[in-house]
Amino acid sequence: MVSLKTELCGIELDNPLIPASGTFGFGYEFAEIYDINCLGSFSFKGTTKDARFGNPTPRIAECENAMINSVGLQNPGVENVIKNELPKLRNCFHKPVMANVSGFSVEEYVYTVEKLDKEDCIGWFEVNVSCPNVHGGGMSFGTSPEAASEVTRACRAVTKKPLIIKLSPNVTDIVSIAKACEESGADGISLINTLLGMKIDLKTKKPVIANKMGGFSGPAIKPVAIRMVYQVYEAVKIPIVGGGGIASAEDVIEMMLAGASAVEIGAQNLVDPYACPKIIAELPRVMEKYGIKNLKDIIGGAH
Amino acid sequence: MKDVLFTIINNEKIAKNTYETVLEGDTEGIRAGAFVNLKLDGFFLRRPISVCEVEGDRLTLIYKVVGKGTEKMAQMGEGEKIWTLTGLGNGYDLTKSGDKPLLVGGGAGVPPMYELCKQLIREGKHPSVILGFGSQDEIFYEDKFKSLGADTYVTTVDGSYGTRGFVTDAFDKIDYTYVYTCGPEPMLKAVYNKSATSGQFSFEERMGCGFGACMGCSCKTKYGNKRICKDGPVLEKEEIIW
Numbered sequence: 001m002v003s004l005k006t007e008l009c010g011i012e013l014d015n016p017l018i019p020a021s022g023t024f025g026f027g028y029e030f031a032e033i034y035d036i037n038c039l040g041s042f043s044f045k046g047t048t049k050d051a052r053f054g055n056p057t058p059r060i061a062e063c064e065n066a067m068i069n070s071v072g073l074q075n076p077g078v079e080n081v082i083k084n085e086l087p088k089l090r091n092c093f094h095k096p097v098m099a100n101v102s103g104f105s106v107e108e109y110v111y112t113v114e115k116l117d118k119e120d121c122i123g124w125f126e127v128n129v130s131c132p133n134v135h136g137g138g139m140s141f142g143t144s145p146e147a148a149s150e151v152t153r154a155c156r157a158v159t160k161k162p163l164i165i166k167l168s169p170n171v172t173d174i175v176s177i178a179k180a181c182e183e184s185g186a187d188g189i190s191l192i193n194t195l196l197g198m199k200i201d202l203k204t205k206k207p208v209i210a211n212k213m214g215g216f217s218g219p220a221i222k223p224v225a226i227r228m229v230y231q232v233y234e235a236v237k238i239p240i241v242g243g244g245g246i247a248s249a250e251d252v253i254e255m256m257l258a259g260a261s262a263v264e265i266g267a268q269n270l271v272d273p274y275a276c277p278k279i280i281a282e283l284p285r286v287m288e289k290y291g292i293k294n295l296k297d298i299i300g301g302a303h
Numbered sequence: 304m305k306d307v308l309f310t311i312i313n314n315e316k317i318a319k320n321t322y323e324t325v326l327e328g329d330t331e332g333i334r335a336g337a338f339v340n341l342k343l344d345g346f347f348l349r350r351p352i353s354v355c356e357v358e359g360d361r362l363t364l365i366y367k368v369v370g371k372g373t374e375k376m377a378q379m380g381e382g383e384k385i386w387t388l389t390g391l392g393n394g395y396d397l398t399k400s401g402d403k404p405l406l407v408g409g410g411a412g413v414p415p416m417y418e419l420c421k422q423l424i425r426e427g428k429h430p431s432v433i434l435g436f437g438s439q440d441e442i443f444y445e446d447k448f449k450s451l452g453a454d455t456y457v458t459t460v461d462g463s464y465g466t467r468g469f470v471t472d473a474f475d476k477i478d479y480t481y482v483y484t485c486g487p488e489p490m491l492k493a494v495y496n497k498s499a500t501s502g503q504f505s506f507e508e509r510m511g512c513g514f515g516a517c518m519g520c521s522c523k524t525k526y527g528n529k530r531i532c533k534d535g536p537v538l539e540k541e542e543i544i545w
Contacts, residue, residue: 029515058509060519062348074518218347270512
């Protein structure tokens with residue numbers, strides 16, 4: 001018998017699979033087609049202080065083995081998430097869930113984390129620092145160690161729940177940013193968010209995405225994600241949630257060998273809504289093939 | 304929603320750049336005005352295609368070749384298999400039609416009118432149909448609508464067949480109780496402005512997942528934000544913001 005169990009910031013997971021924020025809503029669409037309690041956890045739709053419609057359409061473009069999205073953090077705002085979405089989530093998911101939080105100022109992050117902190121169903125916070133800082137000239141919080149650490153410190157002050165910072169890969173030195181988050185009180189690091197990409201339509205000769213640029217994700221980005229998780233694992237002591245192009249049981253194992261304690265599945269959920277349960281069912285066979293008894297034992301095994 | 308493995312039993316060109324694919328498989332839960340999402344080998348995202356006809360275990364799709372995905376579909380042959388998510392989209396609500404509904408399809412918006420027309424006739428309604436095309440070589444299914452027993456009008460933009468002009472140029476000849484329509488957005492807007500009754504309008508948008516998870520195809524309506532894939536593709540006339 002093999003064991004899929006792992007642990008993330010002191011909370012045991014039945015398996016390492018965590019559908020990534022923005023690809024899984026608040027869980028109930030997927031609960032219509034399978035029992036989502038088979039998952040390790042999931043990270044719910046990025047939530048902000050105020051309701052957001054997001055960006056104009058088209059928001060989606062297809063690329064080779066990948067896609068670009070520019071949804072723009074569409075969400076009903078934290079009050080409505082608590083009032084309307086979390087009750088539906090609790091009905092179909094009975095394990096600790098990951099709360100993905102975004103903001104456009106430090107105050108907005110703090111406001112949202114503080115509101116959600118009272119919700120028992122939330123096991124971890126996953127703070128997305130890829131958003132532009134409106135008070136910082138529009139630069140993403142995640143692009144400088146100082147700004148990332150400011151968000152981390154401010155959120156740390158308002159919650160005792162495990163605080164995971166989701167980093168942007170669109171930086172020159174991911175390691176310095178991960179270390180800054182760790183030093184500022186983060187309990188974990190999640191990476192990678194999407195890479196900034198663009199696709200141009202040869203017929204219209206213009207970008208396909210209305211917002212011109214968007215987040216590039218899918219199997220094509222996996223080597224970048226593996227490399228960044230590997231680098232960050234060498235530099236920090238806190239656990240890592242690894243993600244980026246993961247689409248199979250083999251990918252999950254590769255990501256854990258790079259240093260991930262848990263693994264996010266993003267774009268693949270959109271292409272195959274059954275992707276996660278299929279991977280969970282496939283893992284024991286693939287583990288046996290590679291002589292792995294406990295998934296937990298292989299975390300960082302490539303180092 | 305379910306993921307069904309369909310087998311192609313026929314795939315043929317029926318008009319300029321237009322193909323009809325007949326698939327065999329589990330068609331349970333596929334409604335008029337809904338769509339299916341096809342996983343083609345070599346492409347990352349699925350291809351959402353509207354439902355043209357469901358008859359027993361046969362599903363007919365009609366699509367225009369507009370890019371690499373539909374190009375690939377057009378080349379697929381008998382016996383090839385396609386994983387297909389079915390049961391997607393709200394579809395048309397037939398209960399509001401009245402006795403004489405008007406069905407208006409433009410180009411690639413014609414196919415969903417066929418299953419709808421069939422079902423309305425089966426329920427004893429008397430639908431009229433306007434089919435709009437650019438030119439005579441793009442026309443398909445005129446005879447099939449006529450065989451169902453629907454009063455069928457064809458318009459072409461260049462006047463090479465039927466009434467010259469747009470679908471709205473055929474409206475004045477017809478007495479109707481309700482409108483169902485699907486087509487390019489400028490056509491939908493023209494139908495919205497021209498129609499004297501209430502109706503249902505089917506929209507198109509680039510989609511990520513097709514089942515409501517990614518918020519890739521959101522739009523604003525008078526009743527709040529909606530996802531074209533899950534809360535649509537059919538919207539009520541009263542909720543559309545134009």
